Every structure is written in structure tokens, then in C-alpha cells.
Amino acid sequence: MDPLEATAASHPPTARSSEPAALRRVVWFWVKVVLCLVLIDVALFDVGWFWRYEPPADSRDKYFLDLWGIARRLGSHPEGAPAAIAVGSSVVHMSASEKGIQLDMRSRGQPGSFYNLGVDGIDATGSGIMAHAASDLDPWLVVYGAALRDFAPEKDATSAVAAVFAEPGADIGPQARVKLEERLSAGVKRYWRLYRYRKFVREALLQEIDGLSASFPARAEAARAPMAPMALPRTTHPQRRFPAKFQKGEAFREWQGWYETRDFARYETYLRKAGKTLKVYKKQRALPWDLAASSELASLRRMMELHRGRGAQVVLVYFPENPVFRDPVASTYFDPARSDELAATLAGEADRYGARFIDLRRFLSPEDFYDMVHANNAGLRKLDAFWKRLIASEWQIHERTASSNAKSAGDAQ
Amino acid sequence: MTLNSWSYGLLLAVALFASWLVPGWAGTWVLLALSIVFYAWGTPSDLLVLAPLLLAVHAIARRVQPGQPHARRWLGFGVTLLVGSLVYYKYLGLLAEGVVGGAHLLGFDLPLAAPRLQAPLGISFFVFLLIHYLVEVGRGSVQPVGLRDESLFVLFFPTVVSGPLKRIEAFEPQLRAPGRPIPDDLHEGLSRIVIGLAKKMVVADQLAPLCARVFAKPDRYEWVELWLASYGYALQIYFDFSGYSDIAIGSARLLGFRVPENFDYPYFRTNIAQFWRHWHMTLTGWILQYVYIPLGGNRRGEIRSNWNRFAAMALCGLWHGSAFHFAVWGMYHGVLLNLYHAYTRLRARLRPSQPQGSAHPAVRFASGLLTFHAVVVGWVLFAVDLDEALPILGRMLLLT
Numbered sequence: 001m002d003p004l005e006a007t008a009a010s011h012p013p014t015a016r017s018s019e020p021a022a023l024r025r026v027v028w029f030w031v032k033v034v035l036c037l038v039l040i041d042v043a044l045f046d047v048g049w050f051w052r053y054e055p056p057a058d059s060r061d062k063y064f065l066d067l068w069g070i071a072r073r074l075g076s077h078p079e080g081a082p083a084a085i086a087v088g089s090s091v092v093h094m095s096a097s098e099k100g101i102q103l104d105m106r107s108r109g110q111p112g113s114f115y116n117l118g119v120d121g122i123d124a125t126g127s128g129i130m131a132h133a134a135s136d137l138d139p140w141l142v143v144y145g146a147a148l149r150d151f152a153p154e155k156d157a158t159s160a161v162a163a164v165f166a167e168p169g170a171d172i173g174p175q176a177r178v179k180l181e182e183r184l185s186a187g188v189k190r191y192w193r194l195y196r197y198r199k200f201v202r203e204a205l206l207q208e209i210d211g212l213s214a215s216f217p218a219r220a221e222a223a224r225a226p227m228a229p230m231a232l233p234r235t236t237h238p239q240r241r242f243p244a245k246f247q248k249g250e251a252f253r254e255w256q257g258w259y260e261t262r263d264f265a266r267y268e269t270y271l272r273k274a275g276k277t278l279k280v281y282k283k284q285r286a287l288p289w290d291l292a293a294s295s296e297l298a299s300l301r302r303m304m305e306l307h308r309g310r311g312a313q314v315v316l317v318y319f320p321e322n323p324v325f326r327d328p329v330a331s332t333y334f335d336p337a338r339s340d341e342l343a344a345t346l347a348g349e350a351d352r353y354g355a356r357f358i359d360l361r362r363f364l365s366p367e368d369f370y371d372m373v374h375a376n377n378a379g380l381r382k383l384d385a386f387w388k389r390l391i392a393s394e395w396q397i398h399e400r401t402a403s404s405n406a407k408s409a410g411d412a413q
Numbered sequence: 414m415t416l417n418s419w420s421y422g423l424l425l426a427v428a429l430f431a432s433w434l435v436p437g438w439a440g441t442w443v444l445l446a447l448s449i450v451f452y453a454w455g456t457p458s459d460l461l462v463l464a465p466l467l468l469a470v471h472a473i474a475r476r477v478q479p480g481q482p483h484a485r486r487w488l489g490f491g492v493t494l495l496v497g498s499l500v501y502y503k504y505l506g507l508l509a510e511g512v513v514g515g516a517h518l519l520g521f522d523l524p525l526a527a528p529r530l531q532a533p534l535g536i537s538f539f540v541f542l543l544i545h546y547l548v549e550v551g552r553g554s555v556q557p558v559g560l561r562d563e564s565l566f567v568l569f570f571p572t573v574v575s576g577p578l579k580r581i582e583a584f585e586p587q588l589r590a591p592g593r594p595i596p597d598d599l600h601e602g603l604s605r606i607v608i609g610l611a612k613k614m615v616v617a618d619q620l621a622p623l624c625a626r627v628f629a630k631p632d633r634y635e636w637v638e639l640w641l642a643s644y645g646y647a648l649q650i651y652f653d654f655s656g657y658s659d660i661a662i663g664s665a666r667l668l669g670f671r672v673p674e675n676f677d678y679p680y681f682r683t684n685i686a687q688f689w690r691h692w693h694m695t696l697t698g699w700i701l702q703y704v705y706i707p708l709g710g711n712r713r714g715e716i717r718s719n720w721n722r723f724a725a726m727a728l729c730g731l732w733h734g735s736a737f738h739f740a741v742w743g744m745y746h747g748v749l750l751n752l753y754h755a756y757t758r759l760r761a762r763l764r765p766s767q768p769q770g771s772a773h774p775a776v777r778f779a780s781g782l783l784t785f786h787a788v789v790v791g792w793v794l795f796a797v798d799l800d801e802a803l804p805i806l807g808r809m810l811l812l813t
Contacts, residue, residue: 026600033607184419202619 006259037194043195044201051075053204053332063120066093067164068200070117074134079237082112083137085129088145091319091373094120095383096147104388111393112140119161124150126161128303133165142307143315144300146346147373148339151296153287164196230267262366264329281333289338291345304353308310313394314355316346320364320379322372334372360386414454416574416660417613424451424570429594433666436593444569444591444668445561449568452534459533462502467564469494472552474557479621488551492544499540502532507735535574537575537732539567541699543698546581548703555582564586569672571664573656576673578695589668594669605663620649628797631805639809640789646796647789651680654693680788684781685749688788700729715758722754723747733795738802742794749787 020179038119044050051072055065096116105114115137117130118289127150131142167190189196251273253354258266291297304314325334343359350357375383414420424447453460473491477484488663500508509525516523529671546566549555558566558581566584567573594602627634627642634642658675665672677694689697705725711718730743760767773782793809794802807813 023596026596029600030603068782180423181420185424188419 006170010382016395019040041192041194045075045197048076050197050201050204055207063160064164064199064203066119067160068197068203069115070119070130071135071164071197071200073115074117074137077113077115077137083134083139084112084141084143084144084394085131085134085137086113086116086118086145086387087130087141088118088121089127089147089150090118090120090320091147092116092143092145093120094118095319095380097179097377097384100384100388101391104397108392108395110392114391118145122150122159122161123152125299128299129161129165133304133308139307139308139312140316140398141313141391142303142386143317143390145317145319146342147214147319148321148334148342149284149373151283151291151294151342153289153294164199180208259370262324264324265329267324267371268329268333285294285333285335289335290340291338296338297345297349301349301353304349308353308355313398314350314353315358315390315394316350317358317390318343318346318356319373320368320375320383321361322364322366322369323362324366324369325372327402356373358390359370416571416657416664417610418718422452423752425667428570429667432591433593436785437593441561441565441588442590443680445565448565448568448570448573452568452573455536456531456608458504460500461759462533462536463567466495466498466539466543467560467567470547471557471563472561474547474563477547478557479551479553484551488547495540495544495547497692499536500590502530502536502635503735504731505530507737511737513689515623532735538576538578540571541578541696541732542567544703545578545699549581556586558585563622569665569667569670570659571670572672575654575661576693576695577634577658577661577673578699579672583673591669593797594667598666598669605659605666607663609656609659609661609663612652612659614656616658617645617649617653620645620652624649624792624796628742628801628805631801636808636811639805643789643793643809647785647792650674681781682784683777685746685753685784688784689746689750696729700725704728719751719754726750736798738794738797738799741799742791745791745794 055068086092092114094207096114096118098114098116101114105112117134119126119130122130124146127144134142166184194201219254251270253406254266257263258270307314315393319337321334324330326336339361343361347357347359349355364375364379364382368375368382370376414424428444428447431447432440435443449460452463465483470491473487473494475481476487477491481487504516513523513525546563557592563587566581566586569584572579572636621751624642624645626639628646631639655676662672673695675693675695675696677691679688682688682691684813705721708721708724709717710721713721724747726747727740729742730746733742758792790806790809793805796802797805804813
């Protein structure tokens, strides 16, 4: 028999019916489907079953897990409690210790919470998206920690940050969601958390499956088998901070040499041997630079407009840069003129939106860095003290403003 | 625009609303307009290939009807034009590679380099649909249709990219009086779309990176893991393609159209002939009707029918992609089909009293398992280039 005839025979046409009862049956079926989806959504994200899930430390996708942590912190903030947020790339992510700053706040009797929403590798648009995602908290303070690379001419509009947090309400710049597909996806994401956090849910399920497979007899036995004693290397801070993929042979030795001597030539040798990193630095340096027309700058403006409009204090902090990179030898990888232009622009934008600008570029000495912008332990200690002073001084301004507002309201009555 | 994208969902919603708002002949025009939007989305220039072919087939169709002067010549011209377009856009580079490679084996170095052209979206599907239409008109089984209906037959947006291959005699009557969607259509259509999305996104898309990782660097994996990846690929390709088909069938149903089924539990079949009767059924039907039977089918002796099966399956393989490993995959299935037919003939001779399909359940189960593994081995040829597939197969079968 012809396969088509066979198919037709095995799938007889359904009898057509336009009775109102049939319509009710169909509508009720799909109402039940929608109800189930809503219930799952409420159970996972309102009741909080999903947020209670603790991902193991060796999770497969650390980047998404960082974002997951941010989503969870934003979702669990007590309503009405004062919140201060910091956004930015790795310079913020590494330097602002949430726990340490909150302890300091408590010791001074300052209420509320501090959230570090910094994400490794994020650009200014990504920071704008994070700041928008936190706007439901109605923060009294928004700190944006800037670095030159946040304004690099080359960026990825469909970043993981945008994939999770961007939605149509986040009007954060012209380069995000230009495609209809992305706009539609963002529209659904705004109202349907199960879709917005689908990557997290998948990650959690995969982790659970991994956990189950580990309980299989063969694997469990392997896990119980006595392991040969292993000489654990004494890890230093740079080794812990340094991406493992670059901790290989000659490249890493050169980097260690640079770390000890602060001789840029050794850093350059390291970059050359590390291959990929070198290309990234060179590429960014070589690309045309037009800050005034930059979509990253547009995103920063939108972010300030949003939060200043809601009455928040906004602080722009230009994070420290390693002075060694101002050496002419380093000009292939770093352009001091671009840095100065960004600083002047940030100062101008802060002035325009009534924000505060702090230039920390020369805050640290070469011994406080382990690369161009990332601080080592010594540098992080200095930055930690800076963060605490900043939050304390901004809180004082906030209280003064609040009391003078209350006083003028009382006078008016 | 893929069938599992939000923009497709929006287009489908607009089409559904339009079919409710403007039923009847006007609705058909709206559906055609939306189908053109879908087809032109992203690469509008593809229309520059499709539109002339539609016009040419429309003009030729009236001349191929039985009784028309030179009808057979016109039919030959039309089919040659369509096959030529497919070869030009999809297989020219492969042909050139074949010629250069063949000449190199004979000791000649030909300075021949055919450009790799960007094939228009869905060219394999619309060329097959148009050939079917012309041949059926030539046979007198259907009358030529108007340009609008011919265009919609080809461009109907749920099926234009990945089928199922429709049949004009079943599709055209549905265009005559499309009504408003009714609850049954909405229910069946939506259910099918949800099932299709789940197959594609929950199963196929999750399996894909796992299998790709193994096939990208097979040397790093043991033979057991290569088998696991092959099983995974077998499931991935089934759930991917049948998921797409479900979305297409469901979308068509949502708009009140019936299009043929494409898959019917192919991995549960107990022999390779059964597998092909239930895997990508509309393509199998097309190959059967327009390649295998015209070649002589099984009417010209055993050797010829074996060759016909082999050639039809090689073409079927090549239809899936412009690379030699697809052709080899098709040939492999041609060999399996011939082996199976040789076995059935032998069995009929040895046990003439035993009717087909009356085997013990354990034997049927074993046959199903054997068939599935034969298909899985074939998927390795489909998944990667030949020079990578052979070492993988060697290790899977413990030959190396």
C-alpha cells in the first residue's frame, strides 16, 4: 500500500462539530492547561520552591549561576526595606563584598541591604539591564563601577544578562533587542517567569540528574574508593583568581614573573603566549572609538535617568587602572587618551543627571593589581574600605536629604 | 523564521485571526500574503528564484494535460527545469567536487571550482511539490489550478520549510471554501503544536549538544559512549524532525487545513521496509511514486528491482543534503532494503505456508531491535562526513 494511503487510513479525519458544547469542552481544556502553568509558576517563584534550591559549588555553568544568585537576591528582598545596589563588571563583582558591607552597615546602625549585582565581563548596557532589574527594589543608592572595557566598541547584544533580565520595560539602549524575535521573546519574559528563568530551571534539573547518576552503584563505588594521597599545591590569591585555562605552562610562568617584577615586557610575553587574551586586548585597542555615539553611553544615561527620576542617589565610580599600563610600551593594548576621555565623559554625565562622580583611576599602585584592572588581595582590601566609606557617606546624605524634605513638608503644613 | 520561534507564533496568531475575520476566498488571499511574508522573512531574494518557477510551472501545467499537443515534451521540459534549478542551487558544488575528485583519481587535475550557491529556502520541498503537481496534471488525475492556488500549495507557510510534502488533489479542494476555524481544529491544532514544541525543545535540543560533543571528538570516547551518542542522535533526529512536522501539521489544522502525517513510530518497526513506510512518509511516498516506480519498480526482474531500490534510496539520501555522506547513507539503506527483500524471498521459498507477520513475539522483538540498530548505524553516516564516520563505525563495531 502507498505510504500516503496507509497514513490516511490510520488517521481518519476527526468529525467536525460546531456545537457550543464542543467549544466549551475545548476552551475548558486549554483553561486547565493555562491554570497548570500558572500554578507551576506560582509554586516555583512566588512560594519559592525553586529559589530554595541550592546549586552545588561545582555547578556546570558558573556564569548563569551568578545571574541565578542575583535573581534570587532580587526576588527575596523584603518589601519596603532600603536597598543599595552596585552594578558593573568584574571590578565591582570582585571588590564589593556584600557580606562585609552589610556587617559594616549593621555596626553603624544603618538599616536595609546592599546588593552587589556586578557580573563578570558585563558591559555598560548589561549594567543598565541589571540596574533596571533592581528598580522594583526602589533603591536609595545606585553605584555604577565603570571600567574602560565596559565601553569597548565591540559587544554582544545577546549576552546572557540580556537573555535573562532584559524585557520590554528595560529601555536601556539602542543595541539591545533590535530584532522582532528578541522583542517578542522579551515581551513574554516580562510576564512569564517560568520562561524567563528557564535556563536556571534547566540547570537545576541537570544538576539533579547529575546527582542521581552519581548514586548509581558503579559511580558510588568509585566515589567511595580510597584515593591516592595528592600533594595539594599551596594556592595563592592570584592563582585562585586567575582563570584556570590560563594557568598553563609557560604563559602562566610569564604572568607570575610579571606579577613579581611589574615589568610590562613580561606581561606582554604572557599575553602573547596566552594567545586569545592578546587578540582581545589588541582588537579592542584597534577598533574605532566613538564614545559620544556609543550605545553603551546611551545605556548609562538611561540608567541614570531611570534611577534619578525615582529619587535615588547615583554614584559613578571610575575604577582603578594599573599605572603600568600608561607606559608607552603598553600602547598596543591600552590607550590612556581613551581612558581620559571616558573619565571626562563620566564626569559630564554625572553632572548632567545630578549624580556623583568619583575618579579612582590612580587609587591603587602597581603592587595592588594582578593585571590591568583587577586588584589583588592588597588592592581588594583598599577597595573594600572604599566601598564601606562610600556607602556610609551616601547614607548620611540620604538621611540629611530625607530629614530636610520632611522638615520642609512640615513647614508647608 | 523557524517554526519554534516567537515570530512564527505571532505570524500564526495573525493568520488565525485573519482566517476568523475574513473566511472564504478573501481569506485565501490573506493566507497567501502571510505565506509570502513568512517565506521572504530574512532573505526576500529567495522569492526571485521561487516566483519565476511558479510562473513557469503555471504556464506549463496547461500544456501537459492529456490530449494537448506535445504534452509529454512539455512535461519533460517542466521536470527538467525544476530538477535543473535544484541541481544548480543545491548540488553544483558537490558535482564539481565529484568531477574534480574523479579526474584526480585518473591522474588529471582539473582547474574547476563551482561556486557554493546559497540555496533558496525550502528548495528541496518546493521543487518536489511542483514536480508532483506537473506529473499529476500530466497524468490527468488533477486539473491545472489557478496561480493563487498553485502558489499557496507551494508556499503554505506551515509546511514550506520542512514539509510534510502535500498532495495537490488533497490540498486544493481545501482552498475552495475555507471556513472559520472551528473548536475541534483549534483543539487538535494547538495540542499538536504543543507536542511538537516539546519534542523539539525539550528532547531534541537537549540531546543535540551532548551528541555533537561526542561526534566532534570521537577519539576521546570509548566504543560504549559512541553507541550511546548514536542512540542519542537517533532520538535527536527523530524528535527534531517529527517535532517540526507536528508543529506544521498542528499549525495547518489550526487554520482548518489537513496535511498528511509524516511519522508513525518508525523505531518500533520490525523490518527496514516497515521503517521506511513510517519514517518521513510523505518523502518516501514521493520517491516511490516519482522515482522508484518510473524506474520500473519491481516489475522488471530481481536484479533491476534491486538496482531501482538502491538508486531511489541514494537519491533520497542526497535529497537531505549536498554532501557525499548523505548519498552514502541513502545507499546504505538501499542495501538494507535489498537484503531484506532477499530475505523475504528466501523465507517465502523455505516456508511458503507461514504468512508474513506471524512470527513469535520474541522473534518480532529481536527483529525490531536489529532494525533499530541497523538504522542507528546509518545515522552515523548521516551525522558526520565519511572520513570521520568510518573510524567511528569501526570502533562502534569493535573492528578497530
